[in-house]
Amino acid sequence: MAVEQPSQPTIGDLIYDKLFHNYVWRSIFRTGYPNTPRNQMLVVATNVFLHLHPTRIHRTHVKITHTYCLGGLTFFMFLGLTVTGILLMFYYVPSVDRAYLDIQNIQTNVQFGQLMRNMHRWMAHAMVILVFLHMLRVFYTGAYKPPREFNWVVGVVLLVLTFLLSFTGYLLPWDQLAFWAITVGTNIAGSAPVLGPKTRFWLLGGFEVGPDALIRFYTLHVIGLPLLAAIFMAVHFWRIRRDGGLARPL
Amino acid sequence: MATVVVARPALRPTPRARDEEVLVWPDLVFVEFISALLFTALLFLLSYLMNAPLLDEANANVTNDPAKAPWYLLNLQELLLHMNAALAGIVVPTAWLIILMVFPYFDRETEGQGRWFAEVNSVKNTVVSLMVGFWGTLALILWNSGKVALWLKDWFGFSGGDTLAFLERSAALKDPSIVPWPSWADSIPYLWFNLKILDEGPGAGVTTFQKIDLPTLLVDIGIPAGFMVGFSCLLIFGFWRIGWVLTRRDALITLMSGFVGAFLMLTIIGTAFRGPGQDLIWPWDLRTLEGIPGQESH
Numbered sequence: 295m296a297v298e299q300p301s302q303p304t305i306g307d308l309i310y311d312k313l314f315h316n317y318v319w320r321s322i323f324r325t326g327y328p329n330t331p332r333n334q335m336l337v338v339a340t341n342v343f344l345h346l347h348p349t350r351i352h353r354t355h356v357k358i359t360h361t362y363c364l365g366g367l368t369f370f371m372f373l374g375l376t377v378t379g380i381l382l383m384f385y386y387v388p389s390v391d392r393a394y395l396d397i398q399n400i401q402t403n404v405q406f407g408q409l410m411r412n413m414h415r416w417m418a419h420a421m422v423i424l425v426f427l428h429m430l431r432v433f434y435t436g437a438y439k440p441p442r443e444f445n446w447v448v449g450v451v452l453l454v455l456t457f458l459l460s461f462t463g464y465l466l467p468w469d470q471l472a473f474w475a476i477t478v479g480t481n482i483a484g485s486a487p488v489l490g491p492k493t494r495f496w497l498l499g500g501f502e503v504g505p506d507a508l509i510r511f512y513t514l515h516v517i518g519l520p521l522l523a524a525i526f527m528a529v530h531f532w533r534i535r536r537d538g539g540l541a542r543p544l
Numbered sequence: 545m546a547t548v549v550v551a552r553p554a555l556r557p558t559p560r561a562r563d564e565e566v567l568v569w570p571d572l573v574f575v576e577f578i579s580a581l582l583f584t585a586l587l588f589l590l591s592y593l594m595n596a597p598l599l600d601e602a603n604a605n606v607t608n609d610p611a612k613a614p615w616y617l618l619n620l621q622e623l624l625l626h627m628n629a630a631l632a633g634i635v636v637p638t639a640w641l642i643i644l645m646v647f648p649y650f651d652r653e654t655e656g657q658g659r660w661f662a663e664v665n666s667v668k669n670t671v672v673s674l675m676v677g678f679w680g681t682l683a684l685i686l687w688n689s690g691k692v693a694l695w696l697k698d699w700f701g702f703s704g705g706d707t708l709a710f711l712e713r714s715a716a717l718k719d720p721s722i723v724p725w726p727s728w729a730d731s732i733p734y735l736w737f738n739l740k741i742l743d744e745g746p747g748a749g750v751t752t753f754q755k756i757d758l759p760t761l762l763v764d765i766g767i768p769a770g771f772m773v774g775f776s777c778l779l780i781f782g783f784w785r786i787g788w789v790l791t792r793r794d795a796l797i798t799l800m801s802g803f804v805g806a807f808l809m810l811t812i813i814g815t816a817f818r819g820p821g822q823d824l825i826w827p828w829d830l831r832t833l834e835g836i837p838g839q840e841s842h
Contacts, residue, residue: 412591436657443648473602474611485629542658
């Protein structure tokens, strides 16, 4: 009676074994690809990036038409803007003498500089549009209703912060478009009764758009507002889980 | 509607049936991953095809005409053309943000969440409100920019002279030759002393309070505020009468959709239809006098 012998490992098996079953790889990823439901839930629950999610979700919520991924994509734009923004910061100095030249330099002399600037610009516009559409999605699916009242309020704050992030970034190229847009924009803020002129002065660091305005907008754009937005986003995402995940019919 | 939230656990979602659920890995994580990839590819493509604009270096002595705010603020800039600056630039956006925040505290019903347009009539309600907001705003813009008067004159040979100047622009109503304002109307004292707030130091504005300019108050604040509040209330009231608005949720849908319509129209007009001197023009005639690279041929 012939006994079936185990087949010899192929060269592919050996390479796979060397790559993914070695000591170093195992120190980073404790398990292999999660191919059982138990491991799939474990990977979501224990991974630092994925544990924002629950391990299971109602099946209507993964339908693309339920959310169109709008909130997630808004956050993704924020991440992309952070990456491209950091790359732009390597070359950009927020002084009136250098700002415009630096942007020209980024566009002409820096490898992929024009691409990075374009990405940053279009992602910023995309984020404003996506966050607005996300708000409409939440509204028209009635997802602001109890118990998610407060998270809606946090969302409105994030909408304002997104506008402010975009607005402060608008001045930085220091071209005519930027200069006059911010002049018009801050004039709108300055029209407030009683506090308006003071607010405008505080925002610009002077009576008109100049060096002080540039450094203020830059600081707000690259650290102040992103930090604030990150805090509110953390609360926003945390509250989604606390309030029972996405809204669904009761 | 006096909902006293005592039994909070009753608001929690009911326990889910396990067979209604899917695993986040792979069913959600992969959807997120694919949409992120798609958007990255799309934005790379867009960035490859279209360069971010860069005009000449900023120069405070060379004005851009038209000088425009970023596009998402052009709705406010458009409003500024039609009413008091503080009302358009500060009061309206602030009030709207507060109204938005109050939504869930006004409509506390838990019914109808998690589904698109869950209420009876909500699609009709949304579409019609959106259209009313959209085209109604256009009508008001055309009226206040004098186009209506122009068309009446050009197409029907109808001209009312000065008495109908308000058809050209609402500001004409401030003119004593059109509306017989009494001579004291533009400085009615309401405080017996001259109140000054924050009128010293850098950035101080004209912030004294003692008298009211009634014609200006009525025309620049009263009429536009009346239109904005009045139209919203009228729309909700009308929908209530025909049975489209039955609950607070329905009223909010009307309000929100009307807002979105008006917001869109204001943004479109401000972006594409405002030329030098903020005059209404066709988008293909749009040039900034200072010049956009590639369009300096004006």
